[in-house]
Amino acid sequence: MLLSWAGTLVGFFTILSPSTSASDGAVYHAQSDHPANVVHRALFERQDGDQRVGIDALDPYLWPGTKTHLLTGESHQQAIESLDALLALEDLDLSVRARVLLQRDLWAVLAWLLGRELDVSGEALAGRLARAMRRVAVEKESLELLEGNYASAVTSRRWQKAPTKDARPFLPPDLLAKEAGDWVTLGKPGPGSIAAPVHVAGFGGRSAFFVKIRVPGGRDATLRYLEKLGARTLTVARDGTYFFRGDLPHFPVGTTVALVRRALAITVDGQRHVTPFVTQIQFRHYLSLEAPPTDGMRTDLTPFQQVFEFELSRAAWRRGESGGLHALDRESRGFPSIFGHGVDPFESEGHGEEGVVLETCGSCHAQPGVYSVATVMGGMSGPGAIMAFSIGEERLAPEPTVDAVEIDRLLKHASELDSWKRVARWLEKVGQQ
Numbered sequence: 001m002l003l004s005w006a007g008t009l010v011g012f013f014t015i016l017s018p019s020t021s022a023s024d025g026a027v028y029h030a031q032s033d034h035p036a037n038v039v040h041r042a043l044f045e046r047q048d049g050d051q052r053v054g055i056d057a058l059d060p061y062l063w064p065g066t067k068t069h070l071l072t073g074e075s076h077q078q079a080i081e082s083l084d085a086l087l088a089l090e091d092l093d094l095s096v097r098a099r100v101l102l103q104r105d106l107w108a109v110l111a112w113l114l115g116r117e118l119d120v121s122g123e124a125l126a127g128r129l130a131r132a133m134r135r136v137a138v139e140k141e142s143l144e145l146l147e148g149n150y151a152s153a154v155t156s157r158r159w160q161k162a163p164t165k166d167a168r169p170f171l172p173p174d175l176l177a178k179e180a181g182d183w184v185t186l187g188k189p190g191p192g193s194i195a196a197p198v199h200v201a202g203f204g205g206r207s208a209f210f211v212k213i214r215v216p217g218g219r220d221a222t223l224r225y226l227e228k229l230g231a232r233t234l235t236v237a238r239d240g241t242y243f244f245r246g247d248l249p250h251f252p253v254g255t256t257v258a259l260v261r262r263a264l265a266i267t268v269d270g271q272r273h274v275t276p277f278v279t280q281i282q283f284r285h286y287l288s289l290e291a292p293p294t295d296g297m298r299t300d301l302t303p304f305q306q307v308f309e310f311e312l313s314r315a316a317w318r319r320g321e322s323g324g325l326h327a328l329d330r331e332s333r334g335f336p337s338i339f340g341h342g343v344d345p346f347e348s349e350g351h352g353e354e355g356v357v358l359e360t361c362g363s364c365h366a367q368p369g370v371y372s373v374a375t376v377m378g379g380m381s382g383p384g385a386i387m388a389f390s391i392g393e394e395r396l397a398p399e400p401t402v403d404a405v406e407i408d409r410l411l412k413h414a415s416e417l418d419s420w421k422r423v424a425r426w427l428e429k430v431g432q433q
């Protein structure tokens with residue numbers, strides 16, 4: 001079965017019930033009624049029956065198909081009023097970290113809004129969101145001094161340092177080490193190529209994504225494996241169509257791959273900057289190189305791969321709890337945030353789309369061994385497929401790189417995305433007013 005990712009399956013999820021301790025919405029500032037927190041509630045909170053959900057969710061509960069929320073009625077009014085109150089502040093009284101997180105969230109909402117035709121009220125909201133993004137922006141120099149949250153998450157000792165037999169969540173201390181750690185960052189050869197184009201585009205270039213791999217034996221063993229993989233052309237041509245060859249060298253059992261998401265910020269002079277704020281990490285750890293049996297769309301990866309996801313809670317980080325990162329458990333449910341069908345589950349009859357997040361990984365990563373590494377396969381594959389194809393395009397194996405190089409490539413790549421171009425136009429427009 002051959003599938004392309006775009007529009008067919010569910011990828012990243014927005015989690016339904018984030019840490020309940022965040023329910024007072026004190027996400028950027030300790031005072032729950034600080035105007036920034038009020039803005040967060042106005043933009044993120046949704047009504048689910050008699051429950052209010054969405055506060056401190058990693059991504060706002062907004063979809064391409066959202067028809068009324070924030071666009072009309074009371075939710076629109078509240079968004080406008082809360083943004084006006086924020087813009088009226090003489091002293092923001094927010095830390096640099098809070099300003100970065102708030103800007104990131106405003107950016108997500110603005111990008112969503114600009115993905116549609118705007119009427120007068122849409123324009124009124126877009127103008128305020130763009131002004132607020134500029135108002136909370138910080139200088140490049142301050143961003144360069146920021147400390148990330150990953151080290152605090154590791155030193156909190158809440159999680160294992162490496163995979164365990166009983167599949168307990170882990171955060172390896174050297175996952176983000178600049179050069180000397182066991183983990184190697186994957187890059188794609190060729191001008192303009194990045195390791196995770198699907199996720200970068202899915203989030204409109206607002207997040208940076210880094211793909212990492214660790215083979216048992218550490219850094220040297222990992223580099224040796226990548227060299228072996230890189231020596232092969234991944235595809236073979238037949239009648240103008242490229243087929244993945246079926247004899248790619250596998251990494252050994254015990255290999256782990258990671259996808260690390262980091263927040264971007266926009267400086268006072270409109271430059272994008274990749275911050276050290278880790279907002280999400282996914283891991284897959286290989287217990288077997290065989291393909292798990294599949295029933296078509298959904299595939300249970302266990303006991304072939306252990307899967308994990310960590311997410312940032314702004315409120316937990318503000319309170320100093322383990323860098324704000326928490327591991328999703330086996331029951332955490334969520335709605336698709338990218339790659340979904342774009343329908344707003346809160347505006348449609350009985351939202352049937354929420355799923356157990358860790359049970360979805362098999363939809364896209366169920367091939368045997370190296371063939372389940374989507375960065376190798378280049379985003380054309382599906383459950384059980386080895387011979388994925390892509391017409392007229394030659395695939396090259398990923399190669400080792402370092403995060404700093406990937407950041408340069410990624411920023412260039414993302415400046416071509418329509419989503420960024422639309423946001424940049426609005427930032428410029430309100431800057432001239």
Ligand code: HEC
Nearest residue numbers: 009010011196197198199257258259282361364373374375
């Ligand atoms: C809709 C398909 C889809 C689903 C579902 C999905 N992923 Fe992925 N994943 C991808 C794609 C595509 C990439 C390659 C990066 C890119 O191009 O953005 C990727 C990359 C990764 C990577 C980096 C290594 C690699 O395979 O390239 C990890 C780790 C990962 N995903 C883990 C997970 C976990 C854990 C889950 C479940 C919580 C999951 N993924 C669910 C599509 C998916």
